[in-house]
Amino acid sequence: MGTMTKPQYKGKRYRLDKPELLAPAGNLEKLKFAVHYGADAVYIGGQKYGLRSGADNFSFEEMREGVEFAKKYGAKVFVATNIYAHNEDIAGIEEYLRNLYEAGIAAIIVADPAIVDTARRLVPGLEVHLSTQQSTLNWQAVSFWKEEGLPRVVLGRETSLEEIAEIKKHVDIEIESFIHGAMCSSYSGRCVLSNHFTDRDSNRGGCCQSCRWKYDLFEDGRPEGTWVSEEDQAEAAPPQHLLPGVTQLPLHQPEDNPFTMGSKDLCMLESIPDLIEVGIDSFKIEGRMKSIHYVATVVNAYRKAIDSYMADPENYVLKPEWLEELHKAANRPLNTGFFYDTPDHEDHIYEPEEKAAPYDFAGLVLEYDAQSGMALVQQRNHFKPGQEVEFFGPDNTFFKQIVGELWDEAGNPLDAARHPLQKVRMKVDQPVAYFDMMRKRK
Template identity: 80%
Template sequence: METVAVQRKFSGKRNRLDKPELLAPAGNLEKLKFAIHYGADAVYIGGQAYGLRSNADNFSFEEMREGVEFAKKYGAKVFVATNIYAHNEDIEGIETYLQNLYNAGISAVIVADPAIIDVALRAVPGLEVHLSTQQSTLNWQAVKFWKDEGLPRVVLGRETSFEEIEEIKAHVDIEIEAFIHGAMCSSYSGRCVLSNHFTDRDSNRGGCCQSCRWKYDLFEDAREEGVWVSEEEMQMQAPAPFNLGENQIPLFEKQDNAFSMGSKDLCMIGHIPELIDVGVDSFKIEGRMKSIHYVATVVNVYRQAIDSYMADPENYVLKPEWVEEMNKAANRPLNTGFFYDTPDHEDHIYEPEEKAVPYDFAGLVMDYDAATGMATIQQRNHFKPGDQIEFFGPGGTFFKQVVGELQDEEGNVLDAARHPLQRVKMKVDQPISYFDMMRKKK
């Protein structure tokens, strides 16, 4: 990932002087707990209706209540994405659903559809309504419109630049939430209909099939050039088995890489001062479908960077270890999205993706005995004596070591920790704490 020093100073001043909120994704209850434990001020989750991640492990009302109680212990909040674009059949029951969210202790809903916004404001006045990024809000007049409608926060479209954010904050006194890390949409945020056409899965009702990440070939119609090619010849040229139509000539050779239109992922760890100084009130991380290791690592790094800047802005320095940590969690190459300029061909992925994540989440620390240096580890991926591992935890806890002797809970020596959620004991080189994580290179 390329990191760039602060490139410009902003003329405006923050409308709020307190620390910006770090908002993390939580695809299930376990991820919620990790996100908050590793430093999130708030998390956003999906319920079992009206959200855009229908394939995630979405929350029941009982799980929401448990999540809210956990969050309260850390002074954190829980938001629910209720951000589909509703069809007529989706509207029935929305008032009851929103009331149940409020009764579960949810602090805010993230909404795109004006009909759902209207119901929420009218029927559940105690529940905050945040405008979803699905509305693609990019200018201050649109932001002012939603403020006048009674919304306290707008989640800007991912296409918003630093200059546009500065102008928005100069004109409208409202909370601004912006994505600062995670996957980018190859379409205008959330407006893609490729999934609908290719698979009959509606992106705006939670069914996106990630068609922008597929591999594609290109063809031309030979009849337009007055050339006839047999279907057998066309199939021989194709880089993979295709159901070719008559006289379609593949433009790729067998050895060519299939075409993809996928965008690189967003990462703003190198630009925390600019994000804070321009007045972004909530730093949003994308990834309700991502792993626990991803959520914990990314939240942990941004937490440290934000706290470091707020403690001493004049002497803030981007630490190389933060960048290294981000790369350990990265799924794709990283860039700065639309913050500085419009992404071009260099900001998209055309070759086969190199899987950047070289680490597995190997174990979770359940207990540590300072007198003996022995830790109890809950296995999350296979590891064995001799493996090189890393421990990390909230606030910058980090060290490497080699796995020594492993024992089960009865003291029997093991040749490996091979069973999911198995508890094993091992000696560690430095003190560690409950909920610290252990990872190893793949």
């Protein structure tokens, strides 16, 4: 994973209020991990009207359970209701919004003015937050939405820190910004590549992420086996059609790679002071489709950084291990998006081969007996005696150890934890707690 050089923000700074840490939750289990590892709020998708049809998404019953769990930690649950609706999508929206309110949802995230208007009239007790899909980038647009009664605007990812400071100067409203995760190669999601290639509407929840496919450039009319040089490319007139039996061939040498249209991922962990001092009210992490390990690790790193800064702003120092934790959850190169400057060619991903995250989520701690030092661990990936694993958790748990003997719940010895969700007992070198995670290097 690439390293970043932290830019400097030299603009206006407004306040030191503690921001909300808002985490993604693609299903109920991810919601519980996000909250347990430090999220102040989570955003989820229902089974309609959201932009992540590939996520598990929540039934109303699961929403109610998620809300009750979040309340125990003082956290809130928001629902993304951010499609651009066609006429056929509007049918049923009123009943859906009532059900969200009755489930205890704190706010909905909306892009379409029709849904904004319906929600404000029908369920005034349900907060409406303006989605980043509206591409709101300036203070006058933010002011307009405030006058419409919205308490929060999720700014477009294209907004810089200087622009955010200007917005905060002119409009007293909550500002939410994405601070970590994948970046859209289009303009705040306004893309129809998915529609064109797969007939899946990206603005109605069906994006196939075609910008991250591998692409190549071909010239029509070249016989098979002929590589096209740059000189030939300059001189050749494009053929009007393919001749029978003629193959399309790539315009590069055999050793060259195809390309993607993907962007490096956003990461603002090194810029926590700037984000807080410029006045951003909610720090949003992208990733409802990401794994439990990813969500817990990223939330935990930002939670520690935010809390550390708020406890002592003058002496705050970013700990290298927080950034190292992010690298264990994902292996994509990182940048700072549009916060400091407009991204350029250095912020594009040129290597088409995506490397998997270097660690697997191997087990979840269910119980720990301090007297015996034994833990009951639920298997999430195969592990066995002799392997090195890491334990980590939200309460500063972190240590490495070699897996020793394993036993099943009845006390029978095991040569490995082979089965999904299998419960095994093992001795741990240091105290652990419920919901601590165990991971192993791939």
